[in-house]
Amino acid sequence: MTCSEHIAFASPNALTPTIRGRSLLCRRRAVLKATLAPHDDATVEVHAPPRAPSSASNGVSGPTSDAAGAERWARIQSRAGDTTISVHGGERVRSSKYKAAVLDAIQTPIVQSSTYTFRSTADCIDYNRGNYESFEYARYGNPTTRAAEEKLCALERAEDALLSASGMNAVTTMMLALVPPNGHVVLTTDCYRRTRQFSRTLLPAMGIRTTVIDPADLDALRDAVSSPGGADLFFSESPTNPLIRVVDTPAIARICREHGVITVIDTTFATPVNYRPIPDGADIVLHSGTKYLAGHHDVLCGAIAGRADLISKVRKLHGVLGGVVDPHASFLINRGMKTLAMRMEAHNRNAAALARFLDSHPKTVNVRYPTLKSHVDYEVAQSLFKGFGGVLSFDIRGDGNPWSQNTFDATGRFVDALTIPYIGPSMGGCESLVEQVCIMGYFDQPLKERKRLGITNGIVRFSCGIEDTNDLVNDVAQALEYA
Numbered sequence: 001m002t003c004s005e006h007i008a009f010a011s012p013n014a015l016t017p018t019i020r021g022r023s024l025l026c027r028r029r030a031v032l033k034a035t036l037a038p039h040d041d042a043t044v045e046v047h048a049p050p051r052a053p054s055s056a057s058n059g060v061s062g063p064t065s066d067a068a069g070a071e072r073w074a075r076i077q078s079r080a081g082d083t084t085i086s087v088h089g090g091e092r093v094r095s096s097k098y099k100a101a102v103l104d105a106i107q108t109p110i111v112q113s114s115t116y117t118f119r120s121t122a123d124c125i126d127y128n129r130g131n132y133e134s135f136e137y138a139r140y141g142n143p144t145t146r147a148a149e150e151k152l153c154a155l156e157r158a159e160d161a162l163l164s165a166s167g168m169n170a171v172t173t174m175m176l177a178l179v180p181p182n183g184h185v186v187l188t189t190d191c192y193r194r195t196r197q198f199s200r201t202l203l204p205a206m207g208i209r210t211t212v213i214d215p216a217d218l219d220a221l222r223d224a225v226s227s228p229g230g231a232d233l234f235f236s237e238s239p240t241n242p243l244i245r246v247v248d249t250p251a252i253a254r255i256c257r258e259h260g261v262i263t264v265i266d267t268t269f270a271t272p273v274n275y276r277p278i279p280d281g282a283d284i285v286l287h288s289g290t291k292y293l294a295g296h297h298d299v300l301c302g303a304i305a306g307r308a309d310l311i312s313k314v315r316k317l318h319g320v321l322g323g324v325v326d327p328h329a330s331f332l333i334n335r336g337m338k339t340l341a342m343r344m345e346a347h348n349r350n351a352a353a354l355a356r357f358l359d360s361h362p363k364t365v366n367v368r369y370p371t372l373k374s375h376v377d378y379e380v381a382q383s384l385f386k387g388f389g390g391v392l393s394f395d396i397r398g399d400g401n402p403w404s405q406n407t408f409d410a411t412g413r414f415v416d417a418l419t420i421p422y423i424g425p426s427m428g429g430c431e432s433l434v435e436q437v438c439i440m441g442y443f444d445q446p447l448k449e450r451k452r453l454g455i456t457n458g459i460v461r462f463s464c465g466i467e468d469t470n471d472l473v474n475d476v477a478q479a480l481e482y483a
């Protein structure tokens with residue numbers, strides 16, 4: 001609305017103090033414009049009148065917050081057509097009761113809004129000056145999402161956190177933001193398959209090279225970070241999937257910090273209830289919140305938490321790439337996180353009991369779960385973690401040859417004989433899930449690639465839900481009779 005429209009709009013005797021104030025402001029600005037003739041480098045700031053920060057109407061929420069605005073709206077509504085009333089009626093003026101209800105609701109409301117409005121030009125100017133807090137537009141933030149970010153931040157003991165649309169979006173946006181062109185990323189083996197795919201296909205297109213090392217090989221890490229050109233970012237899951245490897249985060253973070261390398265640990269499988277990488281020196285912790293954080297197999301999301309300067313860099317690129325989580329998803333994640341500790345206790349208990357049972361069963365081999373002394377990272381895992389989550393993997397023995405048809409078939413019979421777990425990918429919800437790994441994520445992979453990765457015909461990933469422990473163990477026991 002221009003100044004002249006403002007004046008023409010209201011008859012002189014109906015001018016409210018606000019409108020009169022505004023038209024005065026407009027006139028003052030016109031004078032400024034005429035006399036100042038700004039330099040080419042000048043920003044809009046030269047046109048904007050100064051305003052004391054305290055006068056910003058921040059905290060007085062609602063599109064039409066003041067009495068004068070409400071009166072003005074009431075007048076327009078009394079003469080307006082049905083469509084104008086349908087669009088604005090009941091929402092244009094938000095009473096103090098409405099505001100109190102939104103702020104006092106026991107649950108953070110789902111703010112399903114793509115845009116956030118300003119009550120006046122002066123507020124908009126204040127926003128641009130950083131004197132008025134708003135999200136402005138949903139790609140830059142949302143209050144429901146912010147609540148989830150702050151909850152995760154507190155759980156991880158991090159300085160800041162950022163939620164995004166999926167775990168993969170968190171991985172890719174984080175790497176693109178923090179690794180420069182022609183940079184160098186160090187990954188551990190047994191990384192999430194799509195993370196490996198990203199680093200094999202897209203990163204090289206930007207000249208970014210990747211070195212893959214064993215999760216326990218600190219010498220290989222030292223070599224990689226002190227190679228010519230050094231490295232920019234180290235990334236590992238802990239525990240990994242599906243081999244449930246655990247990395248020595250304190251030792252890794254020490255080496256990385258000495259060489260100016262950012263340490264990122266994906267603890268999707270652990271959650272902050274079982275392990276927090278930040279107090280152990282990691283710069284960023286990453287989650288597929290789709291799994292345990294949300295916890296109910298009903299929503300996709302990703303998250304990073306950690307050093308404020310790094311999160312801020314990622315947040316800026318996130319606003320450009322746009323992989324934003326939906327406010328309703330944020331609500332579900334907030335709700336899921338409330339029961340995280342209790343759910344993790346059940347997942348930990350079930351997987352540990354199942355690992356113990358399977359470890360002594362004649363039809364299974366290579367049971368991988370860090371409570372077992374035979375686990376390759378047993379010492380490190382025991383010293384760092386409180387529990388290891390619901391996921392374990394093991395091999396069905398079959399005829400003793402992990403690559404044979406016989407073992408492939410025996411494994412399928414075992415999976416099909418299970419009653420409680422669903423057959424399916426993913427994990428982290430209340431329901432147990434099971435998969436014969438070679439036919440779930442690796443169906444199209446050549447044998448030589450599966451041999452390199454250790455994905456045998458008999459490997460089973462079992463993701464314990466929160467069901468009663470005895471029921472799960474008994475179900476597995478009866479199904480093994482078919483293996």
Ligand SMILES: *Cc1c(COP(=O)(O)O)cnc(C)c1O
Pocket residue numbers: 166167168169192237241266268269288289290291300301302
């Ligand atoms: C599932 C998963 C991802 C990918 O997350 P999405 O939410 O499915 O995009 C990344 N890393 C790990 C360890 C995962 O388990």
